[in-house]
Amino acid sequence: MKPEKISEGRVVAFIDIGTNSIRLLLVRINPNGSYLPLTKQKETVRLGDQGFIDRILQPKAIERAVIVCKKFVELARAYRAEEIIAVATSATRDASNKVQFLEMLKREANLEVCPISGTEEARLIYLGVSSGLRLGNSKALFIDIGGGSTELSIGDQTRYYFLYSLNLGSIRLTNMFLPDETGPVSEEQYERIKQYIRHKLADVTKDLSKHRINCSIGSSGTIENLARIAFVYLHKTSHENFEKLEYEDLRKIVRAMCAIPLEERRKFPGINAQRADIIIAGAAIIETFMEEFGLSEIRVSKRGLREGLLVDYISKSEFSYMITQMSVRKRSIMQLGLICNFDEEHAHTVTRLALELFDSIQALGIYEFKAGERELLEYGSTLHDIGTFLSYDTHQVHAYHLIRESNLPGFQPEEIEIIANLAYFHRKNTPKKKHPNLVGLNKEVIKSIRVLSALLRIAEGLDRSHNGIISHVRFYIASTDSLVLEMHAQRECQLEIWEVEKQKKYFKKMFGYDLQPKVIIKRDEGVPLALEGSAELEKISGVEVSSKS
Secondary structure (H helix, E strand, O other): OOOEOOOOOEEEEEEEEOOOEEEEEEEEEOOOOOEEEEEEEEEEOOOOOOOOOOOOOOHHHHHHHHHHHHHHHHHHHHOOOOEEEEEEOHHHHHOOOHHHHHHHHHHHOOOOEEEOOHHHHHHHHHHHHHOOOOOOOOOEEEEEEOOOOEEEEEEOOOOEEEEEEEOOOHHHHHHHHOOOOOOOOOHHHHHHHHHHHHHHHHHHHHHHOOOOOOEEEEEOHHHHHHHHHHHHHHOOOOOOOOOEEEHHHHHHHHHHHHOOOHHHHOOOOOOOHHHOOOHHHHHHHHHHHHHHHOOOEEEEOOOOHHHHHHHHHHHOEOOOHHHHOOOHHHHHHHHHHHHOOOOHHHHHHHHHHHHHHHHHHHHHOOOOOOOOHHHHHHHHHHHOOHHHHOOOOOHHHHHHHHHHHOOOOOOOHHHHHHHHHHHHOOOOOOOOOOOHHHOOOOHHHHHHHHHHHHHHHHHHHHOOOOOOOEEEEEEEEEEOOEEEEEEEEOOOOHHHHHHHHHOHHHHHHHHOOEEEEEEEEEOOOOOOOOOOOHHHHHHHHOOEEEEEO
């Protein structure tokens, strides 16, 4: 099958009809391969209510699901979506009356829905979650606890090695073990749930033991809510950016929630009240998994199946290389640049020059950079001008806010701060320690921003005309207190030299060396060498200008 061509921008809707909730992701996919999420919606419908014992979707649950799907279709059409891709998971695929449900969705909501297998659900979840993580060659265990099933997968950044779906879900187990429970949940009741889960896990544990796992990642509303409860209840903070769920914390909050009746549980610190009746069964699943697989903690991801549908869609288009050939970090950076319609050629030129400056200083041994700083300089250089589509005069300010608010997948918060501040300080103000942007950042992050911005400011100046005149740069030591910045140019480059002159003071402050620009103008074979203005340039700036053919 040929990749689908996206010659013009199009809006695509992705709908995940789950057992507990229905989720919508609405995205504009641009002609350059970038995509912009337009809206994300989620509605709890409890499609699987009382549906796992007799395998029948209840009329009221169907009615709720149809109403929400109709609303989502109308929203997608309001955004002029050209395609709506909808899938249904555990509750629908297991239901004996699924045909009637699907026909009703088609008739009343004008929505074609494809029920997917548990294995396909696991694959899509893997795609969605892994696309937002920096894994490299490390193998991760992915766990997604839904209302009707739990999907497991093992994979690294580029491929999966194991996909599995278990009929273990928070609603399914609540229906089985706590159907009408409104009081506290006894230790015996909770242990019975865990014992059932252990029995179901027996075969999976054997298969998983064949793989060496470096980390584990959990997705879904159940895991997200448990992590939030742990933060709010145990750590007394409402911080929303919780990144992990620890086993010991899980045990403490579960026993505290089991000890109180349902109505009190709805008010438990950090809990989503709509999950109060099914959170105990969901917690039993994750606690048992952590015990059986020997997991001390699970990283939390807010991505899932609907993001997997998007990744799968793009991987079948002409822009599949963005999924298959780019790292998650590189893809995050390029996506943001393309969305902002950045000057890609200038961005790549500045990035190349900035990295040559970095490598040259590192090779001379006059400064010891930290691990990862080169990569952050690359990304800050790539995005330094993305604010120009809003306003040229203050584009560095807009770039800073765009980067900070973009929640770049694959990056830690402090890395995003460095990239954003490199964009901010690439022109005009230098990063003084008391600048408002730097307040609250640790000393090492501030040091990285200050040193790397010194290189980016020079690199930006070397392509001031946006004509790519400077083909190559390097430093070499001229004396104990000065460096020569050797610039290979295709022709006269007075503007670029003047820009470099402006950065000499800050460069010395950061690296302790005076800077002496030197231009080598190369001519193509057979083309006469033109050095008009060289003498005048030397006179004005003190820059040495030489030539080589």
